[in-house]
Structures are given as structure tokens and as C-alpha cells.
Amino acid sequence: MLSASELFQQAVALAQAGQREQAREALNRLLLSEPRHELAWLWLTNLTDGTDEQLKTLAPALTHNPTSPRLKERQNQLLRQQQAEHNRLAARAQDHFHNAQVALKEGRPEDALPFLLQSVDMDQRNEQAWLLLAKLVPGLEDQIIALENALTLNPGHATARRQLARLRSLQENSLALGAMYEERGDLHNAQAAYMHAALYPGSEPARAEANQRLEEVQHRIDNPRFKSIAPRTTLLRLTLGPPMVYGLLMAIHAGLNPLYLTPGLCLGGLAVLLGSFLIVLTGLRPKPIFWQNVLGGPGEAREGLARYGLALTGWVMLLGTLALFAWSAYGRLAAR
Amino acid sequence: MFPLNDTEPNRYSAFPVMTFFIIVLNTVVLMFEYALGAQDVGDLFGFYRLYGSVPQLILNREGLGAVSAITSTFVHAGLFHLLSNMWALWVFGRRVEDACGPWRFLGYYLLAGLCSDLLSTIVRSQLGRADIPGVGASGAVFGVMGAYLLLFPGGRIRTFIMLWFIPMFPKVRALWVILYYLVVQYISAYNVLFNDRGFYVNYWAHLGGFFACLLIFLFLSPEAFERYWNDQPV
Numbered sequence: 233m234l235s236a237s238e239l240f241q242q243a244v245a246l247a248q249a250g251q252r253e254q255a256r257e258a259l260n261r262l263l264l265s266e267p268r269h270e271l272a273w274l275w276l277t278n279l280t281d282g283t284d285e286q287l288k289t290l291a292p293a294l295t296h297n298p299t300s301p302r303l304k305e306r307q308n309q310l311l312r313q314q315q316a317e318h319n320r321l322a323a324r325a326q327d328h329f330h331n332a333q334v335a336l337k338e339g340r341p342e343d344a345l346p347f348l349l350q351s352v353d354m355d356q357r358n359e360q361a362w363l364l365l366a367k368l369v370p371g372l373e374d375q376i377i378a379l380e381n382a383l384t385l386n387p388g389h390a391t392a393r394r395q396l397a398r399l400r401s402l403q404e405n406s407l408a409l410g411a412m413y414e415e416r417g418d419l420h421n422a423q424a425a426y427m428h429a430a431l432y433p434g435s436e437p438a439r440a441e442a443n444q445r446l447e448e449v450q451h452r453i454d455n456p457r458f459k460s461i462a463p464r465t466t467l468l469r470l471t472l473g474p475p476m477v478y479g480l481l482m483a484i485h486a487g488l489n490p491l492y493l494t495p496g497l498c499l500g501g502l503a504v505l506l507g508s509f510l511i512v513l514t515g516l517r518p519k520p521i522f523w524q525n526v527l528g529g530p531g532e533a534r535e536g537l538a539r540y541g542l543a544l545t546g547w548v549m550l551l552g553t554l555a556l557f558a559w560s561a562y563g564r565l566a567a568r
Numbered sequence: 569m570f571p572l573n574d575t576e577p578n579r580y581s582a583f584p585v586m587t588f589f590i591i592v593l594n595t596v597v598l599m600f601e602y603a604l605g606a607q608d609v610g611d612l613f614g615f616y617r618l619y620g621s622v623p624q625l626i627l628n629r630e631g632l633g634a635v636s637a638i639t640s641t642f643v644h645a646g647l648f649h650l651l652s653n654m655w656a657l658w659v660f661g662r663r664v665e666d667a668c669g670p671w672r673f674l675g676y677y678l679l680a681g682l683c684s685d686l687l688s689t690i691v692r693s694q695l696g697r698a699d700i701p702g703v704g705a706s707g708a709v710f711g712v713m714g715a716y717l718l719l720f721p722g723g724r725i726r727t728f729i730m731l732w733f734i735p736m737f738p739k740v741r742a743l744w745v746i747l748y749y750l751v752v753q754y755i756s757a758y759n760v761l762f763n764d765r766g767f768y769v770n771y772w773a774h775l776g777g778f779f780a781c782l783l784i785f786l787f788l789s790p791e792a793f794e795r796y797w798n799d800q801p802v
Contacts, residue, residue, distance in 0.1 A: 455800075457798070458798045458800070460794065461790065461794050466790045469785065469786060469793070470672070470786065473676070473786040474675055476679060476786060477675055477679045481634040481638075482634070484637050484685060484686060485633040485634035487627045488626075488686075517790075557635070558635050562632070564630075
């Protein structure tokens with residue numbers, strides 16, 4: 233059995249001979265019996281790699297010798313070193329962040345992503361980098377992690393909080409998730425999400441919709457040049473049809489003279505526009521993201537109720553306006 | 569050249585419900601006209617004046633106004649008039665309805681009818697024939713033909729052609745069949761406007777309806793529109 237002094241001498245000799253691992257083992261053995269051995273702590277610290285790890289190693293030494301000037305001095309030295317390293321990394325991370333912003337400005341999001349990943353790897357305290365990463369990174373899980381990191385740095389960021397809540401709700405609704413991926417043109421992720429929705433549907437309509445979307449997505453994957461139309465574009469396009477018919481009705485009814493357009497006719501136009509919007513919105517497949525976020529996916533009670541309620545409202549507005557129009561035309565006839 | 573049927577199948581639906589409904593409705597209205605005419609010809613003329621499109625009444629904001637522009641597309645002036653329009657509607661409407669869906673197809677059909685009435689009202693009021701009622705679905709049917717031309721220019725139409733005295737039934741590309749009818753309408757519309765000939769057929773209404781085809785994209789189903797957008801057969 234070696235004494236404490238002999239064990240220390242042996243550890244120093246091993247360290248000087250370049251046998252760092254064995255030296256560390258010897259010092260650890262020594263510190264189990266002599267936890268206040270300052271020199272042993274200092275040697276052990278020096279034999280540890282990386283400034284952060286060295287600081288961690290030194291921490292118990294200061295617990296045992298809180299007033300030791302030598303240990304304090306070494307700790308300060310390591311802290312200064314750590315700060316300098318952080319500053320150097322932060323500067324490089326800032327450079328990468330800047331490069332990512334430039335790539336984005338030039339319309340090259342695929343080049344911006346690696347820069348951002350390097351930036352957050354070097355400096356995890358850049359809130360803006362995390363927020364940007366959440367927008368660019370393709371996977372939902374990664375987007376959630378990026379937003380969580382941004383919120384850890386700035387818990388008061390309301391937009392990030394809302395975005396995070398939206399992404400978490402998407403995580404639970406595979407159909408909505410598929411629609412989001414589809415809208416972003418990420419067809420393989422959309423296919424995976426729809427497949428999940430078809431395998432574990434909440435209801436029969438949800439299964440039917442998932443299968444229908446799967447077919448569509450498969451068709452697009454098989455035809456890579458096939459450009460999808462975003463649901464909001466379809467919503468706008470189809471909404472305009474009935475108001476166009478009503479516009480012609482108004483023009484003819486006013487004798488092709490805009491001076492005879494009555495406020496009632498114009499109000500009817502607004503009702504037709506709104507009615508048409510509601511009818512198209514409730515019949516659209518897949519539903520736009522905002523619909524799915526507010527009311528959930530098909531098969532959910534709230535969604536079904538809203539769909540039928542809004543569709544009925546839309547039809548009443550559209551047909552009611554046309555009925556009023558016909559009634560006023562007959563009224564005009566009777567008045568003559 | 570007389571189109572007999574569209575030889576290509578539907579893609580989305582099995583049966584053109586709305587086209588069939590429009591044909592039935594037009595037929596019922598014609599039967600009603602016959603019943604009315606059998607009682608009193610004056611009543612029938614009053615019916616045409618009320619439910620037909622009379623430019624003079626429309627421009628003076630009298631009568632049923634825009635409602636008459638809609639009802640006139642369901643009123644016909646005889647069996648041949650009805651048959652020719654409904655035949656063309658059946659041949660060309662089936663696949664246009666398939667690409668739109670029944671309700672949007674009805675919307676487009678009415679839009680084409682209104683466009684045809686608009687142009688016809690403007691032209692007829694300039695020709696001094698503003699007091700004659702215009703009836704018939706031909707404007708709306710030409711709108712359907714225009715939509716067919718845009719959506720299925722390569723569609724093959726079985727056509728009846730008399731070559732001297734030999735009847736022939738070749739399949740002709742829709743493009744040529746519809747262009748043939750369009751050229752005939754243009755020449756006749758020119759004659760109406762500048763030579764004061766052939767005003768008993770409302771050629772300008774046909775052209776007005778045909779131009780409505782530019783708006784068919786507001787009525788196409790999402791799947792059909794996506795296919796059109798990607799240069800794939802609708």
C-alpha cells in the first residue's frame with residue numbers, strides 16, 4: 233500500500249511520461265483518501281481536456297478548499313480562457329448566421345440551412361438563429377426543437393410561442409401535418425403523414441380523406457414535374473365564380489348602366505361573395521392549414537359541426553340572395 | 569358536319585347529372601309552351617316576352633331584367649330548336665361537367681348564358697331589333713363548347729358528314745368541330761351586323777356565350793385544374 237505522498241509522486245511521474253489516463257486514475261485514487269490535496273486537484277485539472285471539463289474538475293477542489301488562493305487563481309484563469317473561447321466561437325457563429333441571412337436574401341434557402349446549423353452548434357445563445365432555423369429545417373420534430381430553444385432564450389416571444397403551439401397540434405393531427413407538408417412541396421413527408429393518418433384514423437371520413445390524399449401525393453411523386461396548387465389558391469379561384477355570375481346579373485338588371493346599381497344589389501354581391509367563400513372553404517380537400525388549426529381534422533366533432541354549419545350558412549347566403557333578387561325582379565314587374 | 573357523340577370516357581364521375589337535369593328542365597318548359605300555345609297563341613307570345621330576353625325591356629329596366637336573361641336560356645321556340653341545342657349540350661357538356669362537378673357546371677352554364685345575353689342585348693339594341701324576344705340555350709351551349717375546346721382540344725367527336733350523298737361517321741378532333749361552328753357563327757354574325765341578314769338567329773349571343781369559356785377556370789374542380797395547369801389531360 234502506497235502512502236499519499238508516494239501515490240502523488242507516482243501520478244506525476246506517469247503524467248510526465250505521457251501516460252495521462254493512468255496518471256488520472258492514480259490522482260483519483262489519491263483524492264478519495266485525501267480530498268483536500270490541492271496539488272492533486274491542480275494536476276487532475278491539467279490532465280483533463282477542454283476548458284469546460286477542467287472547470288468542472290476544479291469545482292469540487294474549491295468545495296474542499298474554499299479559501300485556497302492557488303485554486304482560486306487557477307479557476308479565474310480557466311474562466312478567462314473559457315470566455316475567450318466563447319467569444320471566438322460566438323464571432324464565428326455570427327459569421328455563419330450572417331452567411332445564412334445572405335443566402336436567404338439571394339433566394340438560396342438550401343445553402344442557408346448548413347450555415348444556420350453550424351451557427352447554432354457554435355453558439356446556442358443566438359435566438360434569431362434558432363427562429364430562422366425553425367423556418368428552414370424540414371422535419372417537424374426539428375422545427376419544434378428549434379422553437380423550444382428560441383423560447384428558452386426568450387420566453388416572452390409571443391409569435392414563437394404561437395408557432396410552437398401550432399406545430400405541436402400538427403404533431404397530433406397527421407392529416408393536417410400531411411397538408412402542411414404538401415403545401416410546402418415536401419411530398420415524401422406528406423406521404424408518411426397521410427400513411428399514418430390512414431393506418432390510425434380517428435374516424436371513417438378521416439381514413440377516406442387520408443387514402444384520397446395518399447393517391448394524389450403518389451401521383452405527384454410519380455410525376456416529379458407535376459406542380460401542386462396551394463389550397464388557398466384554389467379557395468380564391470373557386471370563390472370568384474358565383475360573384476362573377478352575380479356581377480353579370482347586376483349589370484344586366486341595372487340596364488347596363490352603373491348609375492342604376494342600387495345599394496341592395498351591391499349588398500347582395502357581398503353576400504354572394506361571402507356565401508361562395510364559405511361553400512368552397514367547407515368543401516375544399518385538403519383543408520387549408522388555418523382551418524385545420526382552428527377546427528381540427530375531418531371526423532372530429534367540432535370540425536364536422538363547423539363544416540355543416542358553415543356550408544349551410546354559405547348556401548343560405550347564396551341562394552337567399554338569388555331568391556331576393558328574383559323576388560325584387562317580380563316586384564318591379566308588378567309595380568309597372 | 570354534325571356532332572353525334574364524344575367518344576372519350578369521363579374521368580371523375582359516372583353520369584352528368586346536371587347536364588341531364590338541364591335537358592329535362594328545357595324539355596318540360598317546351599311542353600308547357602306547347603300547352604300554353606294550344607290554348608291561346610297570344611298567351612304564348614306573352615310568355616316569350618316575359619321570360620325571353622328583350623333588349624328594349626332590359627335597357628329600360630322593365631320586365632324581369634336579369635331574371636329574364638336566365639329564364640330565356642330555358643325557353644325554346646320549337647322542337648327542332650330544343651333538340652339541336654340539347655343534343656350539342658349532351659355531346660359537349662358531359663365531360664365539361666365531369667371536369668367541374670355538377671354545381672360548378674351549373675354556375676358556368678348560367679354565366680355563359682348571361683354573357684351571351686349581354687353581348688346580344690348590346691348588338692341587338694344597336695340594330696334596331698330591340699323589341700324581339702330572344703330565347704334558347706344556344707348561347708350557354710356555345711359557352712360549354714368553348715370550355716370543351718379549351719379543356720379537351722384533342723377530344724374525339726363522332727361526327728356525321730354527308731359527302732355528296734354518302735353518309736360518313738368519322739371521329740374528328742374537337743378542335744376542328746368547334747372551330748368549324750365558330751367560323752360559321754363569325755361569318756353569320758358579320759352578316760347580321762353589316763349586311764342586315766340572318767337576324768332571326770341570335771349569332772351574337774352564340775359568340776357572347778363562347779367567349780365565356782375564358783372564365784371556365786373559375787369553375788374547374790381542383791383536380792381537373794391541377795391537371796390542366798400541369799399540361800396533363802384534364
